Amino acid sequence: MLASLPMKILLITLLAMSGMCLAAASDAEPPFSSQDTEDCVAQATAQSLNLGDHAVLACVGRSAQACMMTPSGGSTLGMMACLDAELEYWNERLETAYVARLAMAKAQEGEGLNLRGTALSLQQTLQATYDSWLAFREAACLYEQAQWFGGSGGGPATLACYLHETARQTLKWEGWWAH
Template sequence: MARFLLLVFLMSGPLVAQDLSFRIAPTESCLWDSGHDGDNRACIGLAASACMEQPGGYSTVAMGYCLDQELSFWDGQLNDAYGQLMQAMRAADEGLPAHLAIQSSSLRDMQRAWIAYRDARCDHEASLWQGGTGASPAYLNCLMDETAQQALYLGALYSGEG
């Protein structure tokens, strides 16, 4: 059900995109400013919130648009971090005996389990709205938040901070 509502909102996105301006700059600036010492989690949602602050930004469709735009940014960050970490884990596994060469397969298994968890959690978030119009923004906000947190986690692992 939540995925159907998501599809409806994504299809209406081009209408909203004409009225709203989305910029990822608030999130990127926060990430840059917090560097390695700060709490990068505070950066999650800043661009979507700025987008929603525009006139008309708090309609359900507009919220869906803004959240989906930032979700796309975090999804790219997640894919980059996962790819870099997987490459590093494969290199670390190389040349080890089979019973020790488990980092890359463990990362793959963890990521698959995380995807299932994220989807179930976000479906549950949407269900709390009992079919109401807030279900799609709640679902997208959950996806954005969970994806961003996982991207930050994998990025920290890759940089040796995790």
């Protein structure tokens, strides 16, 4: 009986440690890859004439959804991590699109093209558009958050709002719906 006591302690210790490992694994950051979203946008681009199809909006959130289907992505914190990861992906694309638009505006102004004699330059109007859009996104997503009355779903809902608004603006500045 005394010989089995250390074995029981060892088994209890091992079980406790395996439980901690499982808990740590479930608390781990969920795996995120932007591949699902990238593939979807590429397919939409290939199928759309003049980037005029709104079906591309169905691509937004694809990677976050895949991430949320993983064991560590199903909790509220996991969902927020997945949504935040895709938001960061769209933020990077937005920055790239914005810089490209600024460069185009600068080039057009260098060629002497102005907004039909208006006082503001293309660069200034682009900056004003960007600033106004940021204010709109903030207000729209705060409204989304307020609808949850402090509930735990408010965090994921708010991040999903930021994700969708950012992706929509990114796609627009990348040339979707320009024609």
